[in-house]
Amino acid sequence: MKILYFAWLKGKVGIGEEAVTPPAEVATVGALLDWLATRGPKHAAALANRSIVKVAVNQEYAALDHPVKSGDEVALFPPVTGG
């Protein structure tokens, strides 16, 4: 599974992209965020306030109950501010 971080999430985690292999029971976006937050203090700090973290699975916005699986591209980013 490929995880992408954008904007301040990238700054807090310290990397823009990582390949991860979560355990099989991590089957939803919510469970994935919980698991990613255990990867280290930087991850935990970046994911401390879930209300300002948006998630896209395979480039579509996804809610916490959206399924995730091996091979997915999961992006984590703050609310968008373009235009």
Added chain:
Amino acid sequence: MIRVQREDFDVGAELAALTAGRTDVGGLASFVGLVRDMAGGAAVGAMTLEHYPGMTEKKLAEIEAEAQRRWPLQASLIIHRYGRLEPGERIVLVATASPHRQAALESCAFLIDWLKTKAPFWKLEDTATGPQWVEARDSDDEAAARWSPAWRGAE
């Protein structure tokens, strides 16, 4: 048509190209977003626009398709820049062409309102206290929400 690019664009040339060779367009509406030198009362220098290559183009194409579905458009164009931009520089161009002005004006407003809340761009501003990521504003969500199907149905 969707373009995501680092370089500037020529508004006049883009608008002319949109209707070139056509005689059936009655109204061409456009919106140009620029970098301001003030934000929330504080001076801002340059900004850097980051985006999510791939998803950006996908969302912009979806938003454009939705505008084409809702209004009788003959042409539409979204150009959005990324990278470092100085105050006064152009960030985004949205343009819509239709036989009548109301469809052109409404769809142009719709495109920029939806783009601001759905397209994955993020602004990093240079401020007196260092670089700051711009926070999303509730007023942008409210502007986008007025184009929801429920709002359309309430007319």
